[in-house]
Amino acid sequence: MNAIIFSAGWGIIMMFCSFLVKNQSSYRHIAAVGLLVLLAANIFDTYGVDFFHIDSGKMLAYTRFGFVFNSIAIASTLIYVLLTGRDIERLGRYTAEFFTLVFFVLCGVCLLSAYNNLLMLFLGIEILTIPLYILTGSDKRNLKSNEAALKYFLMGSFSTGLMLMGIALMYGGTGTFLLESSRLQSNLYHGISFLEIVGLLFLLASMCFKVSAAPFHFWTPDVYDGAPSVVTSFMATIVKVAGFIAFLKLCTVRMSVTSTAIDWKLIFSIIIILTLLFGNITAIFQQSVKRMLAYSSISQAGFMLFALFSMNEYASKGLLMYSVAYCLATIGLFAVLVKMKDVTFEGYNGLAKTQPVLAATNAIFLFSLAGIPLTAGFLAKYYMLASIIKTGTYTWVVVAGVLFAAISVYYYFRVIQAMYFKNGEPQMESFGRSFKLGLVVLAAIIIIVGAFPQALFNWLYF
Amino acid sequence: MPIQYYIILAAALFCIGVTGVLIRRNAIIIFMCVELMLNSVNLLLVAFSKMHYAISSANNKGTAAITTGTDAQLFVFFIMVVAAAEVSVGLAIIVMMYRNVHSTDVNFLNRLKN
Amino acid sequence: MAYLVPLFPLIGFLLNGVFRNSLSKGLVGIIGCGAVLASFVVSVILFLDVRAGGALAVQPLYPFIHVANFKIDFVFQVDQLSSLFLLIITGIGFLIHLYSTSYMHDETNDHFARYFSYLNLFVFSMLLLVLGANYVIMFIGWEGVGLCSYLLIGYWFKNTDYNKAANKAFIMNRIGDAGFLLGIFWLLSKLGTANYTDVFANVSNLTPTDITGITLLLFIGAMGKSAQIPLYTWLPDAMAGPTPVSALIHAATMVTAGIYMVARSNALYSLSPIAENLVAVIGIATALFAATIAIKQNDIKKVLAYSTVSQLGYMFLGLGVGAYTGSVFHVMTHAFFKALLFLGAGSVIHALHHEQDMRNMGGLKKYMPVTHWTFLIACIAIAGIPPFSGFFSKDEILAAAYAKNPVYWVLGVIGAGMTAFYMFRLYATTFLGQFRGTEEQKHHLHESPAAITIPLIILALLAFGGGFFNVPAIFGGGQQLHHYLSPVLTAEHEHEIAHSTELMLMGVSVGVALLAAIIALTKYARKPELNEPEGLGKVLANKWYIDELYDNVIVNPLLALGGFFKNVIEKSGIDGFVNGVGGFIQYSSRRLRLVQNGKVGTYILLMIFSILILWLAFWYQATITGFFQKIF
């Protein structure tokens, strides 16, 4: 509860700062402090110190997994704010509001990691997405930003409609919104009514939309491409991963109950293959690094879907690992990307000569995304593949996953090729030494997590 | 009235909403169709709420807990509030676009593709 | 305590290696020599401990590989065999280090430090090899030795030929190592352990086939490391390295590894008659073969190199006929006199400013008295003339060979005669007669400095007296070494030959050796062989054309095959396939991205269709999966 209340509260504080504090550049410091407070509050909560005892009536269920994920999300946001704070200021006059919305999104993230009731799922998703509509359109004069916001909004509200239809049908089938033990409560309904299954399929479709899994991914490239880069960075990482956490909970708690009679694996395998196919294959031909990263986020989502497919302990661990690896690497890549004046591959030409530190850290981030050993991304992919192998069936999905991972190396390494093996004079915004330091620290974290994954997992148990 | 009337009505409204989203090009009308979808859900929820109350009282010899089914009605309130929030944001986005390009055609802006 | 022995050279290696640019030559020398001296001191303590019957120490350091039930620990084992080898390695190693400080003094600072760091690493690897209590640790040292030989042979890396020699040594060794590794795997798969104690205790669990297979594979490793037919050609080429390195390789480290390994595994070898016979046959064949080549070599170091190959052959003969003590004994005495020979040769080369051709030497006796006398002692020792050390050890092997099969003995004596012949040819050509070098060289001729002569003198004493460590019973000796090693070399064959026969055999072999030595002295002291040899001599001088044979039979066909794969299979087949896949992906990428047409209506339509399709897939999934199961 700490994290939810603190994030909402600090969002309001940021809101008031917008007219109480005149100095533009102090907003990001306030936000950073707020995130630190939030992180501390969440860690307190992790170890049983809850500042607010509020009876949520089974609507929220806290787990260690959820707390750890909250910490990861908050810490990633902190890194994001520290690295790209200056660029957020350049976006317009509404910096404080920007951070306000970020805090509100975090509130949604915390709800999603703890929900136990479909109402909370719905609210979490909406608290998560509505600020994002605004953030996507925050570059008001930019037509691309407008277009992205409009598309995102229309399709997002459409998927909300699907989700609500699903929830309503599930309610019709079971008579409760509670996530777990729904049928056990009322011994009225034996077996599974088809209403619930239709509802679950609707819900599945809308959750797939939120995590940009094919064939519901169409909004992703356009929106990520059109949104201001700083927003994309946030949207593609923390928000998406939070969607996966919610999805995983839905799968493991609700679908696994129904799966006694029904097998979801075929549907998931279709979704996984399609996601990997669209994400990877389409990424290859992109000319803009930003759009390539948008497609790569789809393909990464394909790998994260493995966790939903297998739903075992490896899967949840792996998803945690994946969220760390993917969030940090993508935040790092976008932090550099927002400094670039030209975000096509040509814009990166010769970066290694003019900015060796940026190029090197960028290379590490790309290695992590591609799943090269010794980085966190490798272990994350490994856990995902291992989780499916543990289930013992559908090993061909693993084979496909490995093949697509190999394809992904192609477009990730195009960036490295541009940075190291081509000549050019990349045009960049100014940045300080602390920015470089931050990138180096980020790269170090990725490698440390990749080398000592237990550091992360131990947290789940102690 | 039998529940399937409500279900079919809600499904019909929902389908109309989806159809509207598919065939209209004006962003505002698309948005109205989405609202129609949401409202069909509201209708369905309320109907289910009553249905579960009826089932529960039938199973418990005519006396069901007074709260049975109210969660769905509360859900409806939340949907309405969230829809309002979405409306404000959505309309703001559409207005923003209109101010920039003087059109609300969703296909007018088509720079982001491939 | 055992861990200190390899630790010191490791520290020396790290210090010299890391700070090679900042340390002065003096400091480098002190660190390099000091490290080995320190481990020598520790080795002596360990040796005395073991000799006094101290607890046989198997000292686990840390768990190394633990996978499920499969455990390999990092364990050291100090027993009679390893403590003896420790003494040889660190003792001789120290003398060679000391010698090197003077010999390598012309190198620049950082290269000097590099040299000493390699040298220390070499000693470290060899110590690891000897100390390890299981085959895996031995293999680590085994590989380390190979690496260091590569580094040191290619020490003067600007010379392409030297680099080639280094490569050759490394590759030849790798061929052997592959066999060794396979042997270890076989052992591990059958017994699940590589610890010597466990392996030897559980030998009974192995079938004869297993034992023969394992021992033969291990012996392939020994062939590579100890330069036996057919993997011996690297050793003569290894002369490319600095002379002290040759001394180290030939005397104290590296080549004795194979002997050590077979002696260590005596419990295995003694159970496989096939392997024993093969070892003996390869040994005697190598001994004779290398001896014939040595007769016609003109490079002072090449002669010594082939003599090493030949002597190693004797050792393997000993191992093959079950005279394990004799072999180890010969390792020891050989270490003394071969180190002495190389260091002496080094002294000569040093004095003549890197002149290695004997034909340009001669008459050095009066210019370099210390070198001359010590070299003479070494020659007598290696020729097997009593009471010098070589006599005792070689005779023990020959006696055992006679007991096993007189043919071995006959061949061994012929080899001994050739040994005496080529050694004295070397001696006579180098030290007797008149100096044949340039005036310039003659002008600079001088005795080497103390850092060179002191090791020579020490080694000369050892080469002379080393035999008395294991005087055979026939001379009323106590066979100390024999008794000392008997707990380890359990499979030792006690040969039963009458004393009179043994005396007769000795007489014959010594007589042959003396005869050969006198012939050589008389022939070459006055009229050294300066012309290019003809006929059989030419074949011998060209080492039976074995290098050419290998080139034509193995290397060139392999290169041709590689060329075929590179130019034909890869270019058209694999490249075509790979590029085809890439092209297909690129094509599909171009097509697939058109789906993303930027229109919200299309997107939502596609989403709705996908929902419908997913629904259908869900409802008919039993049919679908059944269909696929039928197909696949």
Added chain:
Amino acid sequence: MNSFVYLLDTVVTGNSADYVPIGIQIIFAAGFVATVMIATHLLGPKRKTAEKLENFASGIESHGNARQPLAIKYFLVAILFVLFDVEVIFFYPYAVNFKSLGWYGFIEVLLFVCFFLTGFIYIIKKGALKWED
């Protein structure tokens, strides 16, 4: 009873035949959409005149363009009204349970109103309701 919950009674047995009614329904749904779309296309007369594009205002001729630029403040006020208006929904359940919730419920509602007020203060401070420029 059975008559109106028959939909709920379909127990899944894993046999695909059980889903046939669903399949039919789906096909019906898709068919409905398709029919409507095709029917409107076919039935509607196609007259492409300028009049057709004009706004229909109960027969009264429209004056000027309906899409005249409009001061943004009208829009703003309207939107804000919608937002605050809808939140009042939550008072209905509270009103129904006013007595049973007691003081605790009252404080909670007060808190809810306070959040409202913070939003309101924000709006005022940002000058969103300032009518004169």
